[in-house]
Amino acid sequence: MFKINDNYLKLPGSYLFSTIAKKVAAYKEANPEKKDQIISLGIGDVTLPLAPAVIARLHSAVDEMAVKETFKGYAPDLGYEFLRSAIAQHDYKARGVDIAIDEIFISDGAKSDSGNIGDIFSVDNRIAVCDPVYPVYVDTNVMAGRAGDYNPATERFSNVIYMPCTEENGFAPELPEETPDIIYLCFPNNPTGATIPKTELQKWVDYALEKGAVIIYDAAYEAYISEDNVAHTIYECDGADRCAIELRSFSKNAGFTGTRLGFTVIPKALKCGDVTLNSLWARRHGTKFNGAPYIIQQAGAAVYTPEGQAQTQEQIAYYMNNAKIIREGLAAAGFSASGGVNAPYIWLKTPDKMTSWEFFDYLLDKANVVGTPGSGFGPSGEGYFRLTSFGSYENTLEAVERIKKLK
Amino acid sequence: MFKINDNYLKLPGSYLFSTIAKKVAAYKEANPEKKDQIISLGIGDVTLPLAPAVIARLHSAVDEMAVKETFKGYAPDLGYEFLRSAIAQHDYKARGVDIAIDEIFISDGAKSDSGNIGDIFSVDNRIAVCDPVYPVYVDTNVMAGRAGDYNPATERFSNVIYMPCTEENGFAPELPEETPDIIYLCFPNNPTGATIPKTELQKWVDYALEKGAVIIYDAAYEAYISEDNVAHTIYECDGADRCAIELRSFSKNAGFTGTRLGFTVIPKALKCGDVTLNSLWARRHGTKFNGAPYIIQQAGAAVYTPEGQAQTQEQIAYYMNNAKIIREGLAAAGFSASGGVNAPYIWLKTPDKMTSWEFFDYLLDKANVVGTPGSGFGPSGEGYFRLTSFGSYENTLEAVERIKKLK
Numbered sequence: 001m002f003k004i005n006d007n008y009l010k011l012p013g014s015y016l017f018s019t020i021a022k023k024v025a026a027y028k029e030a031n032p033e034k035k036d037q038i039i040s041l042g043i044g045d046v047t048l049p050l051a052p053a054v055i056a057r058l059h060s061a062v063d064e065m066a067v068k069e070t071f072k073g074y075a076p077d078l079g080y081e082f083l084r085s086a087i088a089q090h091d092y093k094a095r096g097v098d099i100a101i102d103e104i105f106i107s108d109g110a111k112s113d114s115g116n117i118g119d120i121f122s123v124d125n126r127i128a129v130c131d132p133v134y135p136v137y138v139d140t141n142v143m144a145g146r147a148g149d150y151n152p153a154t155e156r157f158s159n160v161i162y163m164p165c166t167e168e169n170g171f172a173p174e175l176p177e178e179t180p181d182i183i184y185l186c187f188p189n190n191p192t193g194a195t196i197p198k199t200e201l202q203k204w205v206d207y208a209l210e211k212g213a214v215i216i217y218d219a220a221y222e223a224y225i226s227e228d229n230v231a232h233t234i235y236e237c238d239g240a241d242r243c244a245i246e247l248r249s250f251s252k253n254a255g256f257t258g259t260r261l262g263f264t265v266i267p268k269a270l271k272c273g274d275v276t277l278n279s280l281w282a283r284r285h286g287t288k289f290n291g292a293p294y295i296i297q298q299a300g301a302a303v304y305t306p307e308g309q310a311q312t313q314e315q316i317a318y319y320m321n322n323a324k325i326i327r328e329g330l331a332a333a334g335f336s337a338s339g340g341v342n343a344p345y346i347w348l349k350t351p352d353k354m355t356s357w358e359f360f361d362y363l364l365d366k367a368n369v370v371g372t373p374g375s376g377f378g379p380s381g382e383g384y385f386r387l388t389s390f391g392s393y394e395n396t397l398e399a400v401e402r403i404k405k406l407k
Numbered sequence: 408m409f410k411i412n413d414n415y416l417k418l419p420g421s422y423l424f425s426t427i428a429k430k431v432a433a434y435k436e437a438n439p440e441k442k443d444q445i446i447s448l449g450i451g452d453v454t455l456p457l458a459p460a461v462i463a464r465l466h467s468a469v470d471e472m473a474v475k476e477t478f479k480g481y482a483p484d485l486g487y488e489f490l491r492s493a494i495a496q497h498d499y500k501a502r503g504v505d506i507a508i509d510e511i512f513i514s515d516g517a518k519s520d521s522g523n524i525g526d527i528f529s530v531d532n533r534i535a536v537c538d539p540v541y542p543v544y545v546d547t548n549v550m551a552g553r554a555g556d557y558n559p560a561t562e563r564f565s566n567v568i569y570m571p572c573t574e575e576n577g578f579a580p581e582l583p584e585e586t587p588d589i590i591y592l593c594f595p596n597n598p599t600g601a602t603i604p605k606t607e608l609q610k611w612v613d614y615a616l617e618k619g620a621v622i623i624y625d626a627a628y629e630a631y632i633s634e635d636n637v638a639h640t641i642y643e644c645d646g647a648d649r650c651a652i653e654l655r656s657f658s659k660n661a662g663f664t665g666t667r668l669g670f671t672v673i674p675k676a677l678k679c680g681d682v683t684l685n686s687l688w689a690r691r692h693g694t695k696f697n698g699a700p701y702i703i704q705q706a707g708a709a710v711y712t713p714e715g716q717a718q719t720q721e722q723i724a725y726y727m728n729n730a731k732i733i734r735e736g737l738a739a740a741g742f743s744a745s746g747g748v749n750a751p752y753i754w755l756k757t758p759d760k761m762t763s764w765e766f767f768d769y770l771l772d773k774a775n776v777v778g779t780p781g782s783g784f785g786p787s788g789e790g791y792f793r794l795t796s797f798g799s800y801e802n803t804l805e806a807v808e809r810i811k812k813l814k
Contacts, residue, residue: 001619002588003529004679008687015693018484045480055473058702059466065666066462068799072665073452108515108667108697115695119550122410139694143526181409212408258479258701259472260515272411280415286422287546288522290515293703294665295465392475 007145012152016135016376017043020360027364039399040370041326041387044190044344046255048318050299051311054254057302061295075291078282079106079263083297086304087263091248097235099265103278105285106300108292109262110220110249115140116288117216117245117264120280121182128161128180130173132191132377132384134218137184155379164380165192167349171338172196175203179211185234186218188225191377191386192347193339198231205234208243214270214277215244220262223253223316225342241267245277252344254303254312261292261300319344322389322396329400333407344389347374351407359385367402414552419559423542423783424450427767434771446806447777448733448794451597451751453662455725457706458718461661464709468702482698485689486513486670490704493711494670498655504642506672510685512692513707515699516669517627517656522547523695524623524652524671527687528589535568535587537580539598539784539791541625544591562786571787572599574756578745579603582610586618592641593625595632598784598793599754600746605638612641615650621677621684622651627669630660630723632749648674652684659751661710661719668699668707726751729796729803736807737794740814751796754781758814766792774809 013019020042028035050058064070078084084101092099107113114136123145129137138160141147148159156162161180163173171194173185185204188195208215217234225232234240246265250256266278292300302308323340330337330348337348350359356373363369363385374384389396420426427449435442457465471477485491491508499506514520521543530552536544545567548554555566563569568587570580578601580592592611595602615622624641632639641647653672657663673685699707709715730747737744737755744755757766763780770776770792781791796803 002532002621002679004682004684004687005527005529008527008690009682011690018693043481047475047478047480049475049478050472052473055469058469058472062462062465062469065457065465066459068454068456071454071456071662073454073662074450074664108699111697112695120412120415122412125409136694143691143694214409255478255480257481258698260697260700272409275411275416277411280411283415283418284550286425287543287550288519290518290667291665292515293667293700295702296700 005143007143010142010147010150011139012150016372019376020370020372023360024364024370034368037368038364038370039368039391039395041391041396041399042370042372044252044388044390045257046252046390047392048255048315050255050259051303051308051315053305053308053311054299054302058295058299061298065295072294075294075297077286077291078102078104079292080294080297083301086301090304092233092235095232095236097233099235099267103265103267105264105266105281106292106297107262107264107289108260109251110218110247111136113247113262113264114216114218116284117247117281118144118146119284120277125181126159126161126178127182127184128163128176129184130186130189131162131164131379132374132381133184134186134190135377162378162380165189165194166380167336170194171347172200175207179213181213183208183213183215184218185215186220187230188221188343190221190343191345191372191374191381193341193343193345194347195225195227195230195342197229198236199229201231201234202237205237205240205243209239213243215240216247217244218247220247220249221252221343222248223312224320224344226320227342230342235265235267241269243270245270250300250303253316255315259296259299261296318393319389322391322393325396325400326387326389329404333404340389346387346389348385348387350383350385353383356382356385363403366406367399369399369402412550414550417554417557418546418549419557423779426783427777427779430767431771431777441775444775445771445777446775446798446802448798448803448806449777449779451659451795451797452664453659453797454799455662455722457662457666458710458715458722460709460712460715460718461706465702465706468705472702479701482701482704484693484698485509485511486699487701487704490708493708497711499640499642502639502643504640506642506674510672510674512671512673512688513699513704514669514671514696515667516658517625517654518543520654520669520671521623521625523691524688525551525553526691527684532588533566533568533585534589534591535570535583536591537572537593537596538569538786539572539781539788540591541593541597542784569785569787572596572601573787574743577601578754579607582614586620588620590615590620590622591625592622593627594637595628595750597628597750598752598779598781598788600750600752601754602632602634602637602749604636605643606636608638608641609644612644612647612650616646620650622647623654624651625654627654627656628659628750629655630719631727631751633727634749637749642672642674648676650677652677657707657710660723662722666703666706668703725800726796729798729800732803732807733794733796736811740811747796753794753796755792755794757790757792760790763789763792770810773813774806776806776809
């Protein structure tokens with residue numbers, strides 16, 4: 001008789017955003033007259049259309065697929081060289097970092113990569129995550145059997161090292177007391193919107209090298225960095241090529257959430273004994289994945305053209321203006337809020353000691369604004385709430401006005 | 408200190424098609440004058456461009472992504488309903504099979520799905536595979552730790568049940584003597600091109616139900632079926648909804664090898680105790696995957712329109728005409744060959760007791776034709792050789808003429 005992977009049964013409840021969607025649907029059904037007034041600043045999904053340079057490239061790539069002479073079948077295992085070269089040049093060499101093109105693996109997005117990367121590690125590794133955290137890091141480790149058992153009282157898994165990020169430490173994790181084997185870091189951070197200076201990131205790299213740990217560095221929000229002292233890639237830190245894997249995405253810098261493209265960098269210097277993690281990931285990539293679509297890889301390359309860069313930077317400026325409106329509006333209304341400077345997320349403290357979900361219901365009911373409860377990202381997110389700047393300018397302004405009136 | 412997944416180190420050598428590519432490159436370098444004469448009937452990659460209906464839909468979907476009002480961000484977890492409905496109607500209801508749309512999961516292709524499906528099963532399951540077999544089934548189980556150790560002498564893994572498919576049994580696997588928990592079946596078969604009648608497939612379903620096994624049924628070549636007694640989906644068999652997962656692809660029926668789209672069907676009746684495999688796969692899909700691109704899902708839906716159907720069926724007819732040329736040409740030349748009737752693959756017996764790789768070298772050198780050594784698909788493939796019908800008509804004709812002259 002076949003047996004299922006029992007680890008799946010250890011996952012508590014359903015995915016955060018499904019729960020939110022259900023709550024909003026129930027509210028709309030109970031309050032049909034408010035149905036059209038609801039503004040979502042909840043899920044981190046973009047709203048601006050793809051940039052003209054990307055659209056033009058998609059059309060030309062589609063035309064190539066229509067003609068025998070230029071039609072493309074299976075893609076090269078690691079991705080097309082035209083895209084990997086553009087990434088190596090623009091995202092690394094231009095920042096003084098040497099990454100070879102065979103250290104770059106094109107994928108269908110950072111969510112897949114951050115989930116699948118666990119495949120190349122033994123189950124017997126102890127992971128450390130920030131708390132609050134992007135749920136995928138923890139959930140995928142639970143599925144793999146690496147997290148231990150769930151304790152509903154603490155809302156924590158027995159074998160995971162949690163690194164609280166709260167107002168007290170400026171939402172920056174501290175080096176853990178217990179020694180982890182794999183450390184997940186995400187800067188600029190989802191959900192808190194916080195970052196740490198490059199000098200602080202160097203301490204994590206030094207720590208990982210000292211302990212023989214691997215850092216899985218999620219830089220999906222790199223394009224939102226506005227401050228000079230923040231690293232755009234972990235490889236700006238000395239020695240990171242020997243201890244870090246970097247995950248990148250086109251979702252937030254170019255609006256590819258529904259277009260799907262990302263990449264993972266694994267330097268060949270990163271080894272376990274004689275085995276490079278690069279070779280293991282190459283084997284996984286070649287065996288369990290068959291490449292991102294050719295037309296989408298062309299679209300990704302268009303992001304790196306001068307027009308693509310100018311257009312996508314305009315989109316980021318649009319979202320960051322929304323972030324400013326939210327941040328300043330919340331401050332004016334007397335909320336304690338952070339983030340929104342190097343990231344599209346604003347992290348606010350709930351008023352009157354409300355729980356995150358109480359504030360969710362309150363905001364939905366009183367202002368018809370949807371956000372994301374901080375507790376959904378981990379126990380240390382309790383009492384916090386995430387708003388995103390991915391809405392339209394008009395909706396963002398309106399949502400902030402409504403929130404101001406609550407006070 | 409972090410630990411890698413040691414199971415990866417048990418994988419022998421590199422992926423079959425990488426080895427072939429290297430051999431061909433070396434031959435071209437040593438024989439530069441023959442460089443342009445080489446015809447590949449090796450890898451199962453299509454060569455005809457995407458159908459006009461698919462191209463038109465890709466363009467219109469790209470245009471939707473260019474405008475705020477029709478732009479699409481994150482897709483629904485399981486895939487867009489427009490595509491799942493078309494699949495449920497065309498691939499199942501039209502064949503008298505009831506599959507609900509929430510039993511269909513859209514993905515980026517059957518290779519990913521056939522690799523990832525192992526995630527929802529315990530490591531403690533015994534798998535059974537045909538021999539020869541599509542290498543992904545075995546390799547991904549090795550990576551998961553389910554295959555045991557590799558024995559170079561037998562070229563087999565200690566914990567895998569192999570079901571030989573040879574001339575003696577008409578390339579149809581027999582029910583295994585040892586009891587498996589998970590059975591991989593692929594009909595029409597890659598690499599042999601063989602099928603079994605629906606009445607024989609029913610025996611496998613009955614066997615799985617009796618033993619409490621799951622069948623992972625790869626129907627990627629379904630569109631090539633020409634004989635009436637062959638099932639187009641395993642759910643044509645009674646009880647298959649309680650024991651079978653079906654994998655499907657747009658790669659071979661619509662030329663999506665470089666466009667990437669597939670789907671997996673898991674009926675809700677398929678359970679382990681109270682747990683439906685559908686719910687486990689939904690959780691995996693929602694946690695480790697973020698949907699296929701919107702524009703690609705639209706392209707998939709275009710395949711199901713009357714124009715899309717007519718155009719893709721024309722492509723299949725083109726490839727199957729190639730298959731006929733190869734099959735009949737080989738027979739005329741005195742080869743023993745099968746397949747090519749319900750599948751785009753021809754499976755031939757090497758002459759003069761050559762090994763598969765000897766014949767590969769012989770064919771490359773004497774006829775400048777590239778095929779795939781049968782032994783690359785498993786020890787029972789030794790002494791066989793695969794040719795595909797995915798080349799152009801002209802190349803196929805030329806390749807067959809050259810092979811005829813060898814005799």
